[in-house]
């Protein structure tokens with residue numbers, strides 16, 4: 001069964017939308033647990049005491065689900081991960097000429113291998129499990145890449161992660177690269193981390209799974225640097241579709257998408273597969289009539305499987321407000337000033353227009369019927 005490591009709370013923090021609070025992180029982590037993800041990647045504890053405390057709060061909230069926190073290949077970063085209480089550390093280091101020229105001037109390859117050996121052993125000595133990633137794996141010479149992973153595995157890393165940091169690869173190349181890595185490191189699990197700069201992250205993940213990768217890195221709504229990474233909902237449903245992993249908690253996918261969308265001020269667009277507003281909307285008369293007789297005629301899966309309902313509409317969408325539910329805790333006082341409403345009330349969005357000087361989702365209307373939505377939050 002393919003395993004999912006969700007990185008919303010690490011990679012997903014590296015988006016234009018800003019950082020998640022402790023409360024938002026815990027809320028997201030709890031939903032991720034209910035969705036059955038196998039590991040939660042959260043934070044980079046060495047950034048600050050607050051960041052370390054955020055990771056610790058997530059560790060405390062998720063029980064038995066392993067938490068992995070990020071660290072540069074430096075002892076101080078690894079100390080911070082140990083302090084956070086995370087059981088896993090994800091150590092990353094780039095070794096190719098681009099990484100060396102931009103971030104590690106004057107460093108020889110041999111000294112970088114030495115650094116990998118030292119930091120992996122150090123982390124293992126602290127009792128941490130180690131995932132080791134060669135940053136920008138895809139643009140790293142195959143020999144140098146292989147050597148870096150072998151050093152890490154020899155030093156005790158339990159998992160090797162192949163990162164397409166700039167999202168440059170195509171599925172056939174991924175298949176070849178992962179197959180080679182699989183042969184080189186037969187005794188450790190392989191993880192893959194694909195960025196979506198060419199729109200190929202999901203396809204690349206499936207190619208990597210076919211080539212023997214056990215773990216795929218995702219984030220809710222695909223949040224991440226630039227164009228983001230593999231979308232958790234899309235990967236989970238695709239794995240289910242091709243028999244690679246049962247879908248757990250599929251009905252929660254819309255909720256986690258909206259919630260994280262509100263936290264990150266970045267809702268998925270209407271046509272996003274699975275969670276987008278129109279992902280199960282039928283418009284043409286012919287289509288509407290056909291799905292009424294047999295929904296399979298224009299649907300690849302049952303919308304109920306992923307917590308959605310089939311909708312039909314004429315081309316002109318009704319004027320009703322969109323049902324994007326916004327957590328009032330996420331809407332700051334400044335954002336609310338346009339509505340003369342106070343925190344603690346529930347809103348749906350009326351319009352997603354960007355308003356200069358205010359947050360994107362600030363045209364909202366109070367809907368009393370929604371007051372018990374998400375009770376307890």
Ligand code: HCA
Nearest residue numbers: 092133135136161163165193
């Ligand atoms: C980063 C880069 C990274 C690391 C991935 C990993 C990438 O944000 O530091 O440590 O597995 O894409 O290479 O996200």
Ligand code: CU
Nearest residue numbers: 011165193195
């Ligand atoms: Cu990344």
